[in-house]
Amino acid sequence: MTCADCLESLGSFVDGELPADETALIEEHLRTCDDCARAHRRLVDTSSQVKAALMRYQAPDVLKARIRASLADPAGEFAAQRPRVPLYRNISWGRTIAAAAIVAVASSALTLAITDRRPHESPVEQQVLASHIRSLIPGHLTDVASNDQHNVKPWFNGRVNMSPDVPRLDSLGYPLVGGRVDYIDGRNVAVVVYTRRQHVINVFWWPEPSAADLAPATSSVNGYHVIRARRNGVNVWLVSDLNTQELENFARMVMPAR
Numbered sequence: 001m002t003c004a005d006c007l008e009s010l011g012s013f014v015d016g017e018l019p020a021d022e023t024a025l026i027e028e029h030l031r032t033c034d035d036c037a038r039a040h041r042r043l044v045d046t047s048s049q050v051k052a053a054l055m056r057y058q059a060p061d062v063l064k065a066r067i068r069a070s071l072a073d074p075a076g077e078f079a080a081q082r083p084r085v086p087l088y089r090n091i092s093w094g095r096t097i098a099a100a101a102i103v104a105v106a107s108s109a110l111t112l113a114i115t116d117r118r119p120h121e122s123p124v125e126q127q128v129l130a131s132h133i134r135s136l137i138p139g140h141l142t143d144v145a146s147n148d149q150h151n152v153k154p155w156f157n158g159r160v161n162m163s164p165d166v167p168r169l170d171s172l173g174y175p176l177v178g179g180r181v182d183y184i185d186g187r188n189v190a191v192v193v194y195t196r197r198q199h200v201i202n203v204f205w206w207p208e209p210s211a212a213d214l215a216p217a218t219s220s221v222n223g224y225h226v227i228r229a230r231r232n233g234v235n236v237w238l239v240s241d242l243n244t245q246e247l248e249n250f251a252r253m254v255m256p257a258r
């Protein structure tokens with residue numbers, strides 16, 4: 001087995017989806033190849049971190065649904081009949097977090113081999129996606145946590161060289177969560193964080209004064225949706241696993257019409 005074959009199958013291997021003979025070949029290769037073993041460890045680590053982060057955001061809605069169900073059904077029959085299906089049983093984590101793996105191996109020699117397989121993604125898109133995935137790890141979502149735009153917008157003063165729009169959209173079902181500064185394309189950028197149900201939406205802002213306007217464009221990578229636009233020298237990128245229709249509605253409200 002070559003390293004390329006091993007890396008190709010690593011996601012399915014982590015998900016336990018490979019036939020026994022292929023599993024044995026990969027186990028054998030991981031015992032003898034330090035690079036692939038390192039990639040495997042990082043994939044497993046990142047997978048559990050991302051799962052933990054998503055569990056955290058999923059939990060409140062699951063809890064609310066259970067409470068609603070028990071209120072609507074005092075005898076508890078609904079709860080009793082409800083199939084106990086684990087939330088994440090059918091999700092292929094190894095593959096779902098392939099984007100996270102790109103982040104995880106960024107410091108290793110494997111980076112080139114893996115990023116080379118995604119020629120359609122620009123380096124900026126990779127960085128924005130990586131930032132989004134990293135933000136889902138507990139404790140990484142916001143530097144300033146507030147649902148009040150009068151706390152969040154001034155917080156960026158002196159931290160980044162522009163002032164992002166921070167509209168209040170609670171009444172439309174997109175509560176503000178806060179903001180943070182992240183590092184994209186060689187500079188500090190403002191990130192304004194919203195949620196929609198259990199989905200996190202990161203909105204990245206940074207100036208690029210001499211660049212031409214770009215109409216909003218949507219792309220999808222590994223279940224994450226990205227909308228980017230540039231208007232009057234300001235880049236705005238949105239990332240979320242929210243469905244594209246709701247994300248595009250949201251984009252129309254936050255992207256600058258200036």
Ligand SMILES: [Zn+2]
Nearest residue numbers: 003006033036
């Ligand atoms: Zn190898």
